[in-house]
Amino acid sequence: MKFFVDTADTAEIEELAATGLLDGVTTNPTLIHKSGKDFLAVTQEICALVDGPVSAEVVALDHAGMLREAEVLRRIADNVCIKVPLTVDGLKTCKALTGEGTMVNVTLCFSANQALLAAKAGATFVSPFVGRHDDNGFDGMALIRDIRLIYDNYAFDTQILAASIRHPVHVLEAAKIGADVATMPAKVVKALFHHVLTDQGIEGFLADWARTGQAIG
Ligand code: E4P
Numbered sequence: 001m002k003f004f005v006d007t008a009d010t011a012e013i014e015e016l017a018a019t020g021l022l023d024g025v026t027t028n029p030t031l032i033h034k035s036g037k038d039f040l041a042v043t044q045e046i047c048a049l050v051d052g053p054v055s056a057e058v059v060a061l062d063h064a065g066m067l068r069e070a071e072v073l074r075r076i077a078d079n080v081c082i083k084v085p086l087t088v089d090g091l092k093t094c095k096a097l098t099g100e101g102t103m104v105n106v107t108l109c110f111s112a113n114q115a116l117l118a119a120k121a122g123a124t125f126v127s128p129f130v131g132r133h134d135d136n137g138f139d140g141m142a143l144i145r146d147i148r149l150i151y152d153n154y155a156f157d158t159q160i161l162a163a164s165i166r167h168p169v170h171v172l173e174a175a176k177i178g179a180d181v182a183t184m185p186a187k188v189v190k191a192l193f194h195h196v197l198t199d200q201g202i203e204g205f206l207a208d209w210a211r212t213g214q215a216i217g
Contacts, residue, residue: 001175002052004183006163008035008042012186013049024052026105026127026163026183028083029059040076047077053124055105057083058093066093074102081124083107086114091121098122105161110138112146119156125181129164130174140164141173148178168192 002023005016008031016022025046032039043056056076058069066089070082074097081103084090094104098121105125106118110133118126128147130140147160159180165171168191171182 001179002159002181003189004052004055004161004181005186005189006031006165006183007186008032008037008046009186010035010042010045010049013046016186016189017049022050022052022189023181024054024081024183025050026055026083026161028055028057028107040072043073043080044076047079050079052079053081053103053105054079055081055083055107055125057107061085061087061089063089063092063096066090067096070097070102081105083127086110086118086126091117094118094121094123098124107163110143112143112150115147115158115160116150119151119154119158123158125159125161127161127163127183130162130170131164131166133164134166140170141177144174144177144179 003021004024004026005013005022006026008027013025035042047054056073058066060066060069066084073082074080082097083105084093085108086106094106097104103124105127106123107127109115109126109128115126128143133140133143144162161181161183162174162179163183165182165184165188168188171192174182
């Protein structure tokens with residue numbers, strides 16, 4: 001499973017990239033606003049920090065406008081992945097861009113039928129929003145499960161990018177189902193490393209090691 005971080009905060013991205021375990025980045029207009037930085041400039045900075053795909057979202061709602069914005073965004077770097085909403089115009093744009101070899105992430109997916117359309121449009125990634133689905137009384141993981149089943153039935157190449165991840169259990173469940181990617185806030189990535197028994201184990205081993213009076217090397 002690939003791990004993407006869902007942020008436009010370059011300090012967070014740099015810290016996680018240093019672990020060698022970060023496979024990409026997703027941003028959206030809300031995260032760009034939160035960064036307080038210029039969209040194109042911060043996207044360029046992010047693209048230089050990671051080798052993997054960096055999703056940058058168009059804001060036009062019509063096909064021609066999306067294509068125009070995508071043209072500007074894909075000039076930033078080779079690892080830019082154009083993010084389009086799951087609408088008729090978004091999918092038309094997806095089809096056109098992936099046909100030319102540009103990576104596309106189809107975002108704001110809330111049903112398995114929408115995900116089926118995204119795959120038919122040749123999407124590189126589809127982003128079902130697990131957390132927002134749960135927040136509204138639906139079962140986000142059931143959505144991931146349905147999409148996995150459909151994509152496997154037809155051997156679609158589109159990668160399932162579990163998005164709107166709120167906590168480590170979402171990551172665990174998505175991994176068990178076989179989502180290809182999980183994008184999550186930096187605090188969720190960091191939480192994956194921790195376990196109270198790991199901390200206690202280190203404490204105990206170090207205490208006993210000190211009692212041996214030895215040193216390594
Ligand atoms: C995905 O690409 C989105 O940026 C993101 O996961 C949305 O998450 P949210 O529901 O926490 O805003």
